[in-house]
Amino acid sequence: MTSNFLTTFFRKFVPALVAIVIVLWLYKYYGALEYTLKNLAEFFRLIYEHLILVIISMAAAIAVGITLGVIMTRKALEGISPVIMAVVNVWQSVPSLGVIALAYGILPLLGMSGIGIVPALIALFMHAVAPIVRNTYAGVESVSSDVIESATGMGMTQKQILFDIEIPNAMPVIMGGVRTSTAIIVGTAPLAFLIGGGGLGFWIFTGIALVDMGIMLAGAVPVALLAMFVDYLLAMLEKVVVSKGIQADQYA
Amino acid sequence: MGTMLSFKEVTKIYPGAEHIKAINELSFDLEDGEICTLVGPSGCGKSTAMKMVNRLIPMTSGKILIDGQNIDRLNTIELRRGIGYVIQNIGLFPNMTIGENIAIIPKMKGWDEGRIKERVETLLDIVNLPAEEYIDRYPRELSGGQQQRIGVARGMAIDPPVMLMDEPFGAIDPINRDHLQNEFLKIQAKLKKTIVFVTHDIDEAIKMGDKVCLLKDGKLVQFASPEKMLTEPANDFVRDFVGGDRTLKRLNLLTIRTAIRPDPPVVLETEKSATAGTIMTETGAKHLITVDSEGRLTGYIDHEALKKDGETVEQIKCETEAFLPDTSSLKDGLSEIFSHDLEFLIVLDDSKRVIGTLYTDDIKKILRG
Numbered sequence: 001m002t003s004n005f006l007t008t009f010f011r012k013f014v015p016a017l018v019a020i021v022i023v024l025w026l027y028k029y030y031g032a033l034e035y036t037l038k039n040l041a042e043f044f045r046l047i048y049e050h051l052i053l054v055i056i057s058m059a060a061a062i063a064v065g066i067t068l069g070v071i072m073t074r075k076a077l078e079g080i081s082p083v084i085m086a087v088v089n090v091w092q093s094v095p096s097l098g099v100i101a102l103a104y105g106i107l108p109l110l111g112m113s114g115i116g117i118v119p120a121l122i123a124l125f126m127h128a129v130a131p132i133v134r135n136t137y138a139g140v141e142s143v144s145s146d147v148i149e150s151a152t153g154m155g156m157t158q159k160q161i162l163f164d165i166e167i168p169n170a171m172p173v174i175m176g177g178v179r180t181s182t183a184i185i186v187g188t189a190p191l192a193f194l195i196g197g198g199g200l201g202f203w204i205f206t207g208i209a210l211v212d213m214g215i216m217l218a219g220a221v222p223v224a225l226l227a228m229f230v231d232y233l234l235a236m237l238e239k240v241v242v243s244k245g246i247q248a249d250q251y252a
Numbered sequence: 253m254g255t256m257l258s259f260k261e262v263t264k265i266y267p268g269a270e271h272i273k274a275i276n277e278l279s280f281d282l283e284d285g286e287i288c289t290l291v292g293p294s295g296c297g298k299s300t301a302m303k304m305v306n307r308l309i310p311m312t313s314g315k316i317l318i319d320g321q322n323i324d325r326l327n328t329i330e331l332r333r334g335i336g337y338v339i340q341n342i343g344l345f346p347n348m349t350i351g352e353n354i355a356i357i358p359k360m361k362g363w364d365e366g367r368i369k370e371r372v373e374t375l376l377d378i379v380n381l382p383a384e385e386y387i388d389r390y391p392r393e394l395s396g397g398q399q400q401r402i403g404v405a406r407g408m409a410i411d412p413p414v415m416l417m418d419e420p421f422g423a424i425d426p427i428n429r430d431h432l433q434n435e436f437l438k439i440q441a442k443l444k445k446t447i448v449f450v451t452h453d454i455d456e457a458i459k460m461g462d463k464v465c466l467l468k469d470g471k472l473v474q475f476a477s478p479e480k481m482l483t484e485p486a487n488d489f490v491r492d493f494v495g496g497d498r499t500l501k502r503l504n505l506l507t508i509r510t511a512i513r514p515d516p517p518v519v520l521e522t523e524k525s526a527t528a529g530t531i532m533t534e535t536g537a538k539h540l541i542t543v544d545s546e547g548r549l550t551g552y553i554d555h556e557a558l559k560k561d562g563e564t565v566e567q568i569k570c571e572t573e574a575f576l577p578d579t580s581s582l583k584d585g586l587s588e589i590f591s592h593d594l595e596f597l598i599v600l601d602d603s604k605r606v607i608g609t610l611y612t613d614d615i616k617k618i619l620r621g
Contacts, residue, residue, distance in 0.1 A: 150343025
């Protein structure tokens, strides 16, 4: 019991604590803390904008990603699913900066503005959706065919099999996709500043432009902490939405 | 007892393989409460035949009747919910507890909570897994054998008259398989379901089946009781398939009762030793079985024992382990005779009374028919 606790403690918490202490020390050393306290109102506005970017783009990505992933597993689409997957895979390899640049360049062609929060949201959404589609598809596909056969043979309808068997059993993999995606988006959201989307990127890019580590860290450190915090929340959520019968015994 | 399940010239041709009849005009009738084992070499169509009963595989032509009703007239979902289904790899739902797994079809049928709970508890009791210990556990916490028993319980959830079982014990190690088979036969003796049981193992087919249906290349080769299949194989294929040891396999099917020799040489243990000696000389018997006043086995005496001092039989008798109840199989009986190097085996009834003896000669006679 004790040794188990100690192992967990050393494996999980010690590295995180060390990282946080170093970052906070840098944060203070370069005057980021001082800068933040001086501009507290702006700090909260940037956090708010950042969260809006993350929450809205992720909510849309989860809804669309899971739906698309599930649709791709249906029998009728068996033929074209590999094609969609290939597109999704290529899409995922486009770097975040590239996605932002694409939004800036392509949206005006469609008659929309390439500047502001809307193009930023579209770009982030497009970037977030790929891992979720991939994981949902892989998760549902990986549900054992024996389980599906016995559900069918017992007289469950297609809909019951999807909602009571396939999605719940794919949940650990789907949640994995959501967590990956969220981590990427929290980290990519600062780039939204480049096309006028606001958020903590404002301080990061200002800091870089002025070669002022303090201002840069005042933007970058909250982004990192936010990523950790959101991931922690999702880990909690995972414990709720994934059945105990298929939960991994311990999160690495 | 009427016919519960009948196949009438059922044929299956898979699209894209029109020249092969996966199932070729299969017909047979199954009585209510019988287990029919579908057996044959791989690719013979045994699983296909079974899966046409709940329309997991649609048939090309022919009819299947359940309790006189053509299954084509039933809604697929309703048809399936009325048939228990148990497969080899069990297919328990890993995201649901044992209780939820068993309750799934009753829930869909709209049973109320109380009735479902009661049913789940009854079923867990039937398969010997105490409800209070197992109902809230998840499939991965159970051993393969326990999961299989849950699979059977789930198949029986709404007490369906017909059950389909696709190699249900195929993935279990031989020792546990034997145990599960026996347990299942005990459950079946009580519940009397009509069961289609697919297996590739002829020994299992013979052990589990009231009827054995042997298929080859989609065609019925022989449909008969296990006893008949062993004694009167329809052709060389059946003879080969049941194996060169088919005579010995019959020993498993027959009970000692069928070969018992009545009027065993018994003597009351209260008799004088001298009287016992006289009986032995007169009848020429080498052994006498000693019994108490109720006729229950207490031991035996032979010529060696007679040389001992003792006034009554009770004082000179020897202990014996050479006995079996008359419900044991002839295989067990023969094994006892060989392993103890006996002249005969003592046969007892339920209350341990001596009712006869078993000689190898009598077994031989029965096997020769």
